[in-house]
Amino acid sequence: MSKSVKELLSDKEFIRKVEKLKKLYPEERSSLLALLHLCQNEISYIPHEFQEFVAKELNISPAHIKGVVTFYEMFFDKPKGKYLIQVCRTLPCMLAGAEILLEHISTKLGIQPGQTTPDGKYTLVNVECLACCDKGPAIMINDNLYTRVTPDEFDNILKELK
Amino acid sequence: MALEEKILTANIGKKTSSDIDSAMQGGAYEALIKALTKMTPEQVLNEVKISNLKGRGGAGFPTALKWSFLPKEKKKIKYLVCNADESEPGTFKDRLIIENDPHKIIEGIIIAAYATNANAGFIYIRGEMPLGAKILEKAISQAYERHFLGKNIMGSGLDFDIFLVRGAGAYICGEETALMNSIEGKRGEPRIKPPFPASYGVYGKPSNINNVETYANVPAIIKNGGNWYANLGSKDTPGTRLFGLSGHIKKPGIYELTSDVTVRELIFNYGGGILGDKKLKAVIPGGSSVPVLTSNEIDVEMDSAGLKKVGSMPGSAGVIVMNETVCMVKALLNLIKFYEHESCGQCTPCREGTHFLRLIIEDIEKGEGKEGDLEKILSLCKNIMGRTICPLGDAAAMPCESFVKKFREEFEYHIKEKKCLPETIKMTTVF
Numbered sequence: 001m002s003k004s005v006k007e008l009l010s011d012k013e014f015i016r017k018v019e020k021l022k023k024l025y026p027e028e029r030s031s032l033l034a035l036l037h038l039c040q041n042e043i044s045y046i047p048h049e050f051q052e053f054v055a056k057e058l059n060i061s062p063a064h065i066k067g068v069v070t071f072y073e074m075f076f077d078k079p080k081g082k083y084l085i086q087v088c089r090t091l092p093c094m095l096a097g098a099e100i101l102l103e104h105i106s107t108k109l110g111i112q113p114g115q116t117t118p119d120g121k122y123t124l125v126n127v128e129c130l131a132c133c134d135k136g137p138a139i140m141i142n143d144n145l146y147t148r149v150t151p152d153e154f155d156n157i158l159k160e161l162k
Numbered sequence: 163m164a165l166e167e168k169i170l171t172a173n174i175g176k177k178t179s180s181d182i183d184s185a186m187q188g189g190a191y192e193a194l195i196k197a198l199t200k201m202t203p204e205q206v207l208n209e210v211k212i213s214n215l216k217g218r219g220g221a222g223f224p225t226a227l228k229w230s231f232l233p234k235e236k237k238k239i240k241y242l243v244c245n246a247d248e249s250e251p252g253t254f255k256d257r258l259i260i261e262n263d264p265h266k267i268i269e270g271i272i273i274a275a276y277a278t279n280a281n282a283g284f285i286y287i288r289g290e291m292p293l294g295a296k297i298l299e300k301a302i303s304q305a306y307e308r309h310f311l312g313k314n315i316m317g318s319g320l321d322f323d324i325f326l327v328r329g330a331g332a333y334i335c336g337e338e339t340a341l342m343n344s345i346e347g348k349r350g351e352p353r354i355k356p357p358f359p360a361s362y363g364v365y366g367k368p369s370n371i372n373n374v375e376t377y378a379n380v381p382a383i384i385k386n387g388g389n390w391y392a393n394l395g396s397k398d399t400p401g402t403r404l405f406g407l408s409g410h411i412k413k414p415g416i417y418e419l420t421s422d423v424t425v426r427e428l429i430f431n432y433g434g435g436i437l438g439d440k441k442l443k444a445v446i447p448g449g450s451s452v453p454v455l456t457s458n459e460i461d462v463e464m465d466s467a468g469l470k471k472v473g474s475m476p477g478s479a480g481v482i483v484m485n486e487t488v489c490m491v492k493a494l495l496n497l498i499k500f501y502e503h504e505s506c507g508q509c510t511p512c513r514e515g516t517h518f519l520r521l522i523i524e525d526i527e528k529g530e531g532k533e534g535d536l537e538k539i540l541s542l543c544k545n546i547m548g549r550t551i552c553p554l555g556d557a558a559a560m561p562c563e564s565f566v567k568k569f570r571e572e573f574e575y576h577i578k579e580k581k582c583l584p585e586t587i588k589m590t591t592v593f
């Protein structure tokens with residue numbers, strides 16, 4: 001189980017990382033995306049409490065933070081599965097077979113894009129071009145990129161995920 | 163005949179080329195040392211001007227000219243930005259340099275800083291490239307250790323820092339002013355221009371933005387001279403480019419070639435021909451945003467002059483190949499869904515236009531198209547183009563217009579017969 005946001009904000013190590021990121025750029029506000037990434041890495045999403053915390057830290061309105069969190073595709077303001085499976089859907093991957101792959105994954109996991117499996121293990125989403133179009137169909141699972149993913153190949157990858 | 167000069171990929175394929183020692187064995191930072199010790203900033207700028215280097219991000223703007231727009235006063239704070247947001251469908255060239263030869267990018271940026279007297283640089287890398295971000299972070303810290311970054315670089319008097327910013331998943335952040343807003347911790351919404359970045363960029367300070375591949379060309383220009391570069395390949399777009407071949411091609415991948423290569427040579431000589439040994443049907447020559455070509459339009463060079471003859475442009479040099487099994491309605495639906503999804507929503511013609519285009523194209527694809535739909539598509543395109551804050555509107559309209567104009571019979575067949583052309587019912591895939 002990952003930490004709760006309360007635990008996270010009282011973790012000294014985490015606060016040290018926050019302080020470091022705040023000083024990284026010529027102006028503090030540039031650290032916003034990095035802080036949101038940091039939170040999401042730790043607890044898989046960016047809860048409201050963390051948004052308020054960052055708002056205070058950077059002296060920016062909470063509404064601005066919410067606007068940013070909801071603008072960027074990679075940020076989640078609700079919990080997601082342990083493994084985020086992102087399937088590239090744009091043209092070069094489509095030509096390589098992305099639709100067949102997506103259908104296979106969808107059937108295999110029993111969920112549609114945008115949904116999470118009931119056990120909270122997998123969230124399936126569509127993404128736009130992952131910049132490896134010569135090796136489609138491409139998918140990303142959390143931080144890892146997989147290329148030339150056939151349906152069989154996907155089953156093998158799935159077996160490796162604990 | 164195109165040249166296979168290795169400028170950008172010279173060190174690629176060597177396992178450790180992202181490490182500074184190996185990179186330096188391959189000649190990294192020699193151009194920077196030459197610039198700092200033997201040349202004035204004006205001379206550096208002049209060599210880049212002579213080289214006629216054009217931006218590789220999509221618009222092909224002359225690089226030295228863009229640099230010269232920055233204010234000359236030494237005291238003014240100025241920023242350089244490197245656009246590593248690569249996310250145009252069909253484009254995967256910057257990733258290759260970022261992950262395999264990051265020092266080439268960093269060296270190019272520092273040389274640009276010397277030429278323009280800039281104070282700091284930002285590399286904005288898309289969020290979906292965590293590996294690239296790690297590699298760049300390490301490369302930047304190595305460059306500090308060797309004193310290629312920091313205060314008084316190699317005793318030259320130049321102070322320069324590079325900051326790495328990670329995006330978070332938004333194609334629109336590749337647009338230069340949206341990217342600057344994103345660096346400032348804002349939503350990635352493009353700004354109204356003017357003011358242009360050269361006077362009002364990051365934090366409202368004069369800023370210059372170039373693509374990864376653009377900066378990566380600079381060291382070779384400084385090392386070998388602007389004239390050498392200007393005489394490589396094409397007249398209007400000299401030097402090499404990283405052409406990315408994807409789609410129905412036997413040997414997909416990146417090919418470093420001069421821009422006088424023809425579309426046909428790229429596909430058949432370098433790419434090994436069409437996947438499935440089928441007939442070629444269509445090619446998008448420069449990333450998903452540029453007008454499509456038919457199979458009769460491929461005997462032109464891959465530079466601006468060549469592609470202009472067939473109503474298109476080199477864009478990001480991402481070449482998407484489609485064989486005869488592709489339904490053009492389905493292909494266009496895929497593209498317009500992308501633009502609809504990526505529109506930031508600020509301008510009505512773009513936000514509503516991409517939405518209506520998607521609805522109409524989706525209906526045609528489902529077999530629910532109506533007479534007059536094609537006219538509607540063309541008129542929507544007209545009403546989007548040139549009427550938006552940023553070029554995403556045009557980028558969405560150009561494929562729609564060109565698909566409908568160049569493959570009109572197929573669209574009409576779809577509307578009348580309510581189904582795909584027989585040969586496109588089962589599309590070739592790689593498995």
Ligand SMILES: Cc1cc2nc3c(=O)[nH]c(=O)nc-3n(C[C@H](O)[C@H](O)[C@H](O)COP(=O)(O)O)c2cc1C
Pocket residue numbers: 216217218219220221222223225228245246247248249250333334335336337338339371372373374376377552553554557
């Ligand atoms: C919607 C949109 C997306 C863009 N995406 C990118 C991108 O991912 N990478 C890039 O270098 N340029 C991109 N551009 C072009 C940039 O705005 C800018 O022109 C470019 O970075 C300038 O660099 P250059 O002069 O070296 O080509 C995009 C433009 C638009 C309108």
Ligand code: SF4
Pocket residue numbers: 334351352504505506507508509510512513550551552553554555
């Ligand atoms: S053209 Fe589209 S993406 Fe660009 S600013 Fe307008 S709404 Fe946003």
Ligand code: FES
Pocket residue numbers: 088089090091092093094128129130131132133136138251252253
């Ligand atoms: S289209 Fe899938 S990686 Fe580019």
